[in-house]
Amino acid sequence: MRIKWFSLIRITGLILVLTYHFFQTKLTGGFIGVDVFFTFSGFLITALMVDEFGRSNRFELISFYRRRFYRIVPPLLISILLVIPFTFLINRQFTTNIGGQIVAALGFTTNYFEIANGGSYESKFVPHLFVHTWSLAVEMHFYIIWGIIVFFIAKTCRRFSTKRALPNFRITLGITAVVLAALSFLMMDFGTKGLTDFSKIYFSSTTHSFPFFVGCLFGTMGGIKYQPTLFKKITRYINRYLAISLMTICALYLLYLSYTLKFDQVQVYQGGLLIASIIAGVMIIGARILHDQTTNIAEPRWITFLADVSYSVYLFHWPLYVIFSQLMKNWQAALLTTILSIIFSALSYYVLEPLIAGKNVHLFYDSLRWSPLRLLFAGSTLILAVVTGVQIKNAPKLTxxxxxxxxxxxxxxxxxxxxxxxxxxxxxxxxxxxxxxxxxxxxxxxxxxxxxxxxxxxxxxxxxxxxxxxxxxxxxxxxxxxxxxxxxxxxxxxxxxxxxxxxxxxxxxxxxxxxxxxxxxxxxxxxxxxxxxxxxxxxxxxxxxxxxxxxxxxxxxxxxxxxxxxxxxxxxxxxxxxxxxxxxxxxxxxxxxxxxxxxxxxxxxxxxx
Structure with a gap:
């Protein structure tokens, strides 16, 4: 079941991140776009967990991990292989320790790799090409921990009667999410003391996981298919115009935060990111209500498309921008980065990822099977892997x-x-x-x-x-x-x-x-x-x-x-x-x-x- 208008949440987060990276001195707080993504992920994952439990009275942990693997890992690997050839266009300084960066990215440890190497989110010295994958590391750590927690909660709640099992499951998830969000936020708050560069607490999975749990809480409150009775009653009194107004106000407030917050402000870590996460959660609820109020209206195809490729665009945009910004004016680099990121992301999402998962590819209303493309895909992958290996071997250890x-x-x-x-x-x-x-x-x-x-x-x-x-x-x-x-x-x-x-x-x-x-x-x-x-x-x-x-x-x-x-x-x-x-x-x-x-x-x- 696809919820219309959720795409707007993904697009909002993507726009904030892109404009922050492209025009950092103008949109100084655009980094909150990552927290919008985090909150949405927490919401969606938890809502789907509730649906699965409501449907089968169980939660399959291995299946959950398998779905997360196919959604996250193939696009990441594809982005690395397609980006590396572009590094031949710029100074070797930008490939410094590129092997370590790639290993950290694929091992979902970039956040701690950057902490250990004194890295900064606002890139000091020569920026790492894959520093942005720190967020994937935090996300993967969240999936692993939250999946295990939900698995045991589901096993416990199965003992109740069928009538009470789902409400108890939902309430227990909500309480757990609140506790974990509070612990993570307090760790970030206390961690700010004595710091001048906040990258350490920004990168850490323990201190920056609260947006996910804020999203988890909203996921238990709103849901997708199995919605709480109270939520259904409330939505009856909210028409589409109120829902649109709610989403618009939230989007404008996030934009306001992106113009006023700065990465080196202690207030960002003592409440700013938490506020952004809560606003994102409210915006998600608004979209969920709008879905129910617009049963006869289809979501525009271009919005769906941008939402589909948003994750891969995030993966491609940063390294491509770093490369192109060394070769041309900033606005030109931003434009070319955006165009190529969308093209590569569409190729990844609609063609390569289905092939890797063993599915048929539906391209321009034609169905492409895996067998005829196997040789082409394998050969291209081998060539790109060799190119990547050459760059890793020749990369300097230090700038x-x-x-x-x-x-x-x-x-x-x-x-x-x-x-x-x-x-x-x-x-x-x-x-x-x-x-x-x-x-x-x-x-x-x-x-x-x-x-x-x-x-x-x-x-x-x-x-x-x-x-x-x-x-x-x-x-x-x-x-x-x-x-x-x-x-x-x-x-x-x-x-x-x-x-x-x-x-x-x-x-x-x-x-x-x-x-x-x-x-x-x-x-x-x-x-x-x-x-x-x-x-x-x-x-x-x-x-x-x-x-x-x-x-x-x-x-x-x-x-x-x-x-x-x-x-x-x-x-x-x-x-x-x-x-x-x-x-x-x-x-x-x-x-x-x-x-x-x-x-x-x-x-x-x-x-x-």
């Missing part, structure tokens, strides 16, 4: 930027050992009565991953510099580093703070602590952060504005305008996340030039009194 970060981290560790030796020596001299209060000459640079990526070049091209850089470093951590060096008399005369891309909400407070607690005798240089994707209301952008006003108030502060210079040289960031410059020498040179210019400007200022 150039990651290699630079790794090497720079080693050099920094060596320097820290040397600094520790100097600190011990200074303490020893202090005990012998020698004066160590004089500020060391030279430059102390305190930076984040951008600085770490070019650390070796800076050490050779910024005279007498001591560099301390670390990925994900925020202004409060930079303050701690500065104070530690200051207490140890290792903080040099010119202090450069290259922090800001990872800006927390208290960025102004932390910045002013640095200004206030820097000892007299130093000069302070703030290097403004740069992110090509940042809007004016991002914390990093607001921090830049504040930093540029500081020299008007403090005569010992100078600004190194990295945001301005970087913005004038976009080619340095081609093919990157718009923050790091991928280990390019031109980026190293530009970064060092801005720092040295800032030091020259600082010579014209006084030290802190």
């Amino acid at each position: 150039t930027l990651e290699q630079n970060l790794w090497v720079s981290g080693i050099y920094q560790s060596v320097d820290k050992i040397d600094n520790l030796h100097g600190q011990i020596l200074a303490d020893s001299q202090s005990k012998d009565g020698q004066n160590v209060s004089d500020i060391p000459k030279g430059v102390t640079i305190i930076g984040d991953s951008v600085t770490l990526g070019t650390r070796q070049y800076l050490s050779e091209h910024v005279a007498n510099s001591d560099i301390d850089a670390e990925g994900e470093r925020t202004m409060d951590k930079a303050y701690d580093i500065m104070m530690s060096k200051q207490r140890s008399n290792l903080l040099r005369k010119e202090v450069i703070i290259c922090i800001g891309t990872n800006s927390l909400d208290d960025y102004e407070l932390q910045m002013m602590k640095i200004v206030k607690d820097l000892n007299p005798g130093h000069k302070l240089i703030f290097m403004t952060p740069y992110n090509s994707k940042a809007e004016s209301d991002w914390n990093s952008s607001k921090l830049t504005v504040l930093e540029k006003k500081l020299p008007e108030k403090f005569n010992f502060i100078t600004i190194a305008n990295w945001d301005q210079v970087a913005g004038q040289n976009p080619e340095v960031f081609a093919g990157t996340d718009g923050v790091h410059f991928g280990g390019r020498l031109s980026g190293d040179e530009l970064y060092a030039k801005v720092i040295n210019t800032g030091l020259l400007d600082a010579k014209k200022t006084e030290v802190k009194k």
Whole structure:
């Protein structure tokens, strides 16, 4: 039994995800489209489970897993095989560890693969081509756990009379869904504490499974064929226009959330995703009611088509977009990605998937049998598998930027050992009565991953510099580093703070602590952060504005305008996340030039009194 207008739920989720990936700076909260999918999956799966139990008084777990396998795995495998040949069009950096990505995708562990490798949903450095399959991993984990739970609930409820078995089954599922949704949401809420990058709790199956269970709850309330008596009574008082209004209001609210939410906002994980899931659930109920109220109206074929291919479009769109965005303008990449994704998805859903399942293919009203296509299908699959194997074998293990970060981290560790030796020596001299209060000459640079990526070049091209850089470093951590060096008399005369891309909400407070607690005798240089994707209301952008006003108030502060210079040289960031410059020498040179210019400007200022 196909429910009309459920297609609109799938299409809504797909549009939100596509527009978010294509125009991330505009539709900053479009990632909630994934939660719309999650909620719908939870609803549909649970409603079908209720139908199966109502029909046969049992739930067949193996059959459930078999259906899920054929719906999820073949399209995934097809998308990987068809996408890999396109990777020959772009830099090898984008195939870094592609073998690990494919294994994680097919093993439904991409979410934990990304967590283990420090991956980010808003792709840092060079984006992984199959990072989007994290959602399939969460979905598969949900199917496995929920299937087992429902199996045992069904066995228990079978002991009741036929009249009470289905209501008890439905109520038990609903209560279980509420408990599991609450546990998952609370784990996400508590997990936000102390985080600046929320990818870890966003990817995790334990913290991000609550949308499924919200959908499960709605599935027990609405259902498909076997509906609760109360639901039937309520729907009698809701006509098609009220149902359409309900769906429209929900869709508009989801669109509003997609424009207002941002991935780095803690509020997203402390209620934003839960609200989006509940709204999606209400929209699903609206569609279910509209189905009953439009018995004489057929769902438009184009809506059904888009719903049919939506899952495969999701699989194809991200890697194709990453590839095409390196070859053409963004709008062109988005358009070509959409067209090819729909074509490949239609081929997958209507032809290849039925063939894999051993079914006849109905194409343009003609029935195609498996036997004549067997050789063509097997040969094409073999060729694509060989191509994929070649790319896996030739793929680099690390990107150039990651290699630079790794090497720079080693050099920094060596320097820290040397600094520790100097600190011990200074303490020893202090005990012998020698004066160590004089500020060391030279430059102390305190930076984040951008600085770490070019650390070796800076050490050779910024005279007498001591560099301390670390990925994900925020202004409060930079303050701690500065104070530690200051207490140890290792903080040099010119202090450069290259922090800001990872800006927390208290960025102004932390910045002013640095200004206030820097000892007299130093000069302070703030290097403004740069992110090509940042809007004016991002914390990093607001921090830049504040930093540029500081020299008007403090005569010992100078600004190194990295945001301005970087913005004038976009080619340095081609093919990157718009923050790091991928280990390019031109980026190293530009970064060092801005720092040295800032030091020259600082010579014209006084030290802190």
